[in-house]
Amino acid sequence: MGFDLGLTGRRALVTGGTRGTGAAVAALLAEQGARVMATARKASALAAPGVAFVAADVTTAEGAALVADEVAARFGGLDILVNVVGGSASPPGGFAALTDTHWERELGQNLMAAVRLDRHFLPGMVARKSGVIVHVTSIQRQMPLPGSTTAYAAAKAALSTYSKSLSREVGPEGVRVVRVSPGWIETDAALALADRLGDEAGTGRDGGREIIMRSLGGIPLGRPAKPAEVADLIGFLCSPRAGAITGSEHVIDGGTVPVA
Ligand SMILES: NC(=O)c1ccc[n+]([C@@H]2O[C@H](COP(=O)([O-])OP(=O)(O)OC[C@H]3O[C@@H](n4cnc5c(N)ncnc54)[C@H](OP(=O)(O)O)[C@@H]3O)[C@@H](O)[C@H]2O)c1
Structure with a gap:
C-alpha cells in the first residue's frame, strides 16, 4: 500500500518554484494532488505539469503583494506556503567586502521575502485554524563560512529565529x-x-x-542531497502526517554539521 501524504486538494504556494529545490517541491506537491502555484521572476519551460505560475520579485513588498493577489484570485486562500527563495550573491573577502547594499540584499532575499509573504497569508490560515508554513534555512546558519557567506549565514539565522517565534505565536x-x-x-x-x-x-x-565538499569540512555520506530528497522532506512536513510537528528545524545535510 502506498504512503498517502493526504495532500489532495490542498492549496500550496512555492516560492522559487521554477528551479532547483523549489521546482522539486512544486512537482512533488502537484504529484501528490495539491493545487500548486509557483513563483519566480522568470517563467520556466521546465515547470512541472499542473503547476500554476505567477512572475514576481518576492524580495520586494510590491512583488509579495502581487503574489498574494494572484493566489487570492486563483485559489481563494492558501493551506501551504513553502518559502524556498534564498541565496547569496555577495563577493568573497570576508566582512570588509560586505557593503550595506550586500547586507540589505541578503536580508531582503533570505529573511524579508518570507516575512512579507507570511504576513499576507497568515490571517487566512489563522481564521481557518489550519495551515503550514515552511522556511528553508541552511546549515550555514549554524556553520557560517566567513570567507564568502557571512551576510547570507546571518540572514538565515535571522530567518530561523523568526520562524521559531512565529511557530510559538500561531x-x-x-x-x-x-x-x-x-x-x-x-x-x-x-x-x-x-x-x-x-x-x-x-x-x-x-x-x-570533492572541492565543494572539502570546503564544507566533508560530507560523511560522501555526496550532496538531491533536490527531490529535500522535496520529500518538505512534502512530508506539509502533510497532515506531520500534524504534531511545529517549531522544529530539520537538517538534511548528509551529516555535514559536525555537532549534535
Ligand atoms: N543549493 C544549496 O546547496 C543550498 C544549501 C543550503 C540552503 N539552500 C537554500 O535552499 C533554497 C533553494 O536553493 P536552490 O539552490 O535550490 O535555488 P536555485 O536553484 O538557485 O533556484 C532559485 C529559485 O528562486 C527564484 N528566485 C531567486 N530570486 C528570486 C526573487 N528575487 N524573487 C522571486 N524568485 C526568485 C529563481 O527563479 P528566478 O531567477 O527566475 O527568479 C529560482 O526559481 C534557498 O533558500 C537556499 O538558500 C540551498
Missing part, C-alpha cells in the same frame, strides 16, 4: 511553522559550479564536487 491558532535546513544540494547551479571548479583544477565534475 501554533495555538492551528498553524504549523517548520524549518528545513539543507546542506549542499546538488541543483543544476551546483553542478555547474562543480564543473567550473573541476575544469579549473583539471579534474572534471567529480573533482569539482
